[in-house]
Amino acid sequence: MEQDAASLSGEDNFVGKSPCCSDSEALSQGDKDYADILELNQFDGLPYSSRFYKLMEERKELPVWRARSEFMDTLAHQQFVAVSGFAKTGRSSQIPQWCAEFGLSVQFQHGMVVCTQTHSQQAVDLALRVADEMDVNIGHEVGYSIPLEKCCTSETVLRFCTDNTLLREMMSDPLLERYGVVVVDQAHQRTVATDVLLGLLKDIALQRPELRVVLLSAMDPTPKQLTHLSGSEVPVIRVEAPGAGEVVYSSSGGDYFCSALRLVLEIHRSEEWGDVVVFLVTTQEIDLARDILCHEVHGLPPHLGGLVPIAVHPGQPGSLPILGDEEAEPTRRVILTSSPNEDFFWADRSIRFVIDAGLEKRCVFNPRIRTNSAVIQPISAAQAESRKQLTGPAGKCFRLYPKDRQLPAEARPQIVESDITSTVLFLKRMEISGMGHCDFIDRPDPGCLMHSLEELDYLAALDNDGNLSEMGIIMSEFPLEPQMAKTVLASCEFDCVSEVVIIAAMLAVPSCFIDPPAELKAEASRGHVKFQHPEGDHFTLVNIYKAFKQRQQDPYFNEEKWCQDFFLSHTALLMADALHAELTDTLRRIELPISMPAFGSRSNTLNIKRALLAGFFMQVARDVDGSGNYFILTHKHVAQIHPLSGYGAKSPKLGLPEWVLFHQHSFSEDNCLRTVTRITPEEFIQMTPQYFFYNLPPSESKEILQNLFNHADSECGEEKRPSQEEQRQEPPSERCVVQ
Incomplete structure (x- = not known):
């Protein structure tokens, strides 16, 4: 039933009175008028506050x-x-x-x-x-x-x-x-x-x-x-927009980054007061622009007022600034961001200027190499219009591209260019709940869909009919990527749940490592090296989490200062702690065993590696020349270890291992393997399904593993290797114990 605006604004139809004034008292107080008789809030039954009516007037102007x-x-x-x-x-x-x-x-x-x-x-x-x-x-x-x-x-x-x-x-x-x-x-x-x-x-x-x-x-x-x-x-x-201000086109000649920064300083020198939003392309550009503007601020004349650069990264909780009224903040803020943040500043009225590079970075999943590729492409016409609308009627939008550039009408659906393995696992779970097939607006890419089904099959999440297996049902209970969910389940068998849940939580949130400006990189490296574990980065994450939790027990412990001293992200560690608690609760809810902590013992170290390999056997690489060029087994690509890794730093404490398991391959950014742990080929063949191994493309690394397989088979006295279908039906317990 519709209620008119007058009812909501308190102009008519009062339905209640202040609880501090009874009916008889109200009648006896003849000098009281309607202002003393308050309308009750229909949602909580309490009288409306004066702020409600003030905000109602603002709402009516929308x-x-x-x-x-x-x-x-x-x-x-x-x-x-x-x-x-x-x-x-x-x-x-x-x-x-x-x-x-x-x-x-x-x-x-x-x-x-x-x-x-x-x-x-x-x-x-x-x-x-x-x-x-x-x-x-x-x-x-x-x-x-x-x-x-x-x-x-x-x-x-x-x-x-x-x-x-x-x-x-x-x-x-x-x-x-x-x-x-x-x-x-x-x-x-x-x-x-x-x-x-x-x-x-x-x-x-x-x-x-x-x-x-x-x-x-x-x-x-x-x-x-x-x-x-x-x-x-x-x-x-x-809903018609109130209109935006002037649009100024300016071709940057390809160097939109420098043009944007020069334009920020020019606006600050010559334009009227108001905040600036700059839409750049990559996270690196956002951070670099902030550092440059922070440096330039010191050379600006004081009479121009303050200039405060603020980096706002998409999808990072807590990264948005608290935006106040213009009158409360005498400085001009420069908010540096990128897509898809066009809607992030809906409540801010102080924005007067928008600088739009007209480009965005999109991650496109390549199922052949099992990783994302970054593609820089023009934004859509709708995004360009959304950015322009942020200025309000009195502002200006500077577009760093020609007026005649043809922009696509709408953004490309992410479902056609993303890794949808988690989505397929979820939809398989929904089929069990009685839901039919999902009727997509745009169908997923067939290659990505086949990759997702293949990966779930390798992880034993599907049965022989392609339906969700018992393992897959349990995996879907965890708010994790399928590979990590399988790792957590394997840790229950290998009696290392306490440690693997920490690893899962730390890897599911933004990186806890802060990459500081160039002048502080040496100091940050010295801080990070204190937590390095000789077995690899997964174990280093356990060290960091345990150190953080141990110091939390000290009532005088300053968490934020401790993180600052060691160049660690306090926000990321708090998120990891919250996810750790959620994962632990999930394990208890589905009645899976939680082992006692045993971090540091030889058997625990081996078991953690086994659990990791149970989920990430598809992400293994070998140093083919002893100089850090790692050959990825699944698609013959060569990459290096990321500098923030304990191995990437090439410190005396950690030498370069020959075989590694990695969590992520940042192919298009820097072609680096991130979060790397040392493994042995014997550990790999013990945990890898043979039908996955046989599907690996031929290589020298595969031949080394094949010889180990043959040697293991001869020791077991095998007379005949089972067929690939037999391996799928009944994987050997000594090799793939969690399948």
């Missing part, structure tokens, strides 16, 4: 407010609704509130409201803002749940979360029966999780006609998106 009646009427009569409008139109903050009002009008008999975001920080920021506007307490009526952090209760009526969080929730609630309205925000970014969610919502909506699905996008959804959601026409409500 462009989306003009579409309120149309939206509420459409939501009442249609199962699917699409709303298009840029970030500063108010779509992300107002639409979820109106959905909550719609749910309240029917007493939430069909469930609560959930709103998805693509990034954790946006989910938190929106929840805080919306709770403030609704005049309720965060974590009660309005809350959020993101990976490793939850701020809501069973009574929460409006919850913000990441799209990945909602997908994991569907494993226990496949029809989303807790919710009456699902709001999918930022659908224009076409992330893998968002596309999968929309694919499943189409099937859920058929089974739950009462469910409402709201699609929010910066631009009009494509006909393909709309027809995918429903066979009938999906109504689209278009």
Whole structure:
């Protein structure tokens, strides 16, 4: 049932009085007027505060407010609704509130409201803002749940979360029966999780006609998106933006980076007051630009005012600055960021200038070499428009590319260029829950799909019919990549759970190592070397975590200073600690054994390596010439060990091992192996499924391993090697004990 704006703003239809004044008292106080009779908040039953009315006036000024009646009427009569409008139109903050009002009008008999975001920080920021506007307490009526952090209760009526969080929730609630309205925000970014969610919502909506699905996008959804959601026409409500300022085109001649920095300094010298957002391309560019501007600040005349560069990396929790009002901050801020951060500054009114390089970096998965390649390409026309809208009507947008450059209309869907092994594992789990096949808007790349199925098969997550095996079901319980989930399960058999869970947690969060400016690199190396373990980087991570936890027990311990002294990320360590607790709880919930810590013993070291190989036998390399050129077994590529590795530093403490297991191959950035641990070929053949080994391309390294296989077979007195199909059916226990 729709409520008019006057009811919400307190202009009419008062339904309650202040609890400190009874009816008789109110009548006896004739000098009291309506200002003393307060309307009660429909969500918590308490009187509205004065701030609620102040914020209500601001909300009415938002462009989306003009579409309120149309939206509420459409939501009442249609199962699917699409709303298009840029970030500063108010779509992300107002639409979820109106959905909550719609749910309240029917007493939430069909469930609560959930709103998805693509990034954790946006989910938190929106929840805080919306709770403030609704005049309720965060974590009660309005809350959020993101990976490793939850701020809501069973009574929460409006919850913000990441799209990945909602997908994991569907494993226990496949029809989303807790919710009456699902709001999918930022659908224009076409992330893998968002596309999968929309694919499943189409099937859920058929089974739950009462469910409402709201699609929010910066631009009009494509006909393909709309027809995918429903066979009938999906109504689209278009919110007109208030308009942006002047657009200035300037060809940078390819050197957009230097042009952007010169333009920042020119704006500071000659333009009116206001903050600047600079859209660069890579993380390295963002950090370098911050360092250069910090250096240039010292040479600026004092009368120009302060200039504060702020690096904002996409997808890193806690990286966004707290943006205040212009009057409260006398300095000009320069916010250095990249895609997909076009929506991150929706609440900031101090931005007056945008500098747009017009390019973005996308990671494209190559199934042939089993790694991502970085591709620098033009942004879409919708992204360019979103960036322009951040300036507001009085600002300026400087585009560092020619006016006649043809930009693609929309961003390429991530589902067609990403490694979807985790997604396939999730969808196999959903099939067990009774869900049909996911109806993708755009089908995944066939090569990537075949790679995902092959990898899950190697990990024993699939049975002979291609369905999820018992091992695969348990693997899907963990919020980890399939290879790491298999490693955790193997650690239960090898009695090294305590240590492997630490490794899993440390590798699933951003790197704990801080790479400082050039003048501090030597000092950082001395700090990092104190934690180095002779067996490799996985063991070094255990050393760091244990040192951090041990010092936490000291009541006088200053965590942030300790991390600063050793050039470690305090945020990353806290995230790892939270994930460690979550993984431990998951193991207890599914009744898997948790071993006692035994880190440092010879048997524990060997068992940790076995567990790692159980999941990462596909990521093994050999130093072919003794000089650090590592030949990767799966695709004959040669790479080096990353300088931040204990081996990469070539310190006297750690020599270069011949055989290594690596966690990541950063192919397009620096062609380096990251997080590397020493192994032996004997350990490799013990833990590797033979049918994987036989599929390796021919090489000298494979011949060495083949000789070891033959020697092991002759010692066991084998008369005949089993066929590949027999190996798949019944892997030898002495070689692949966790299959």
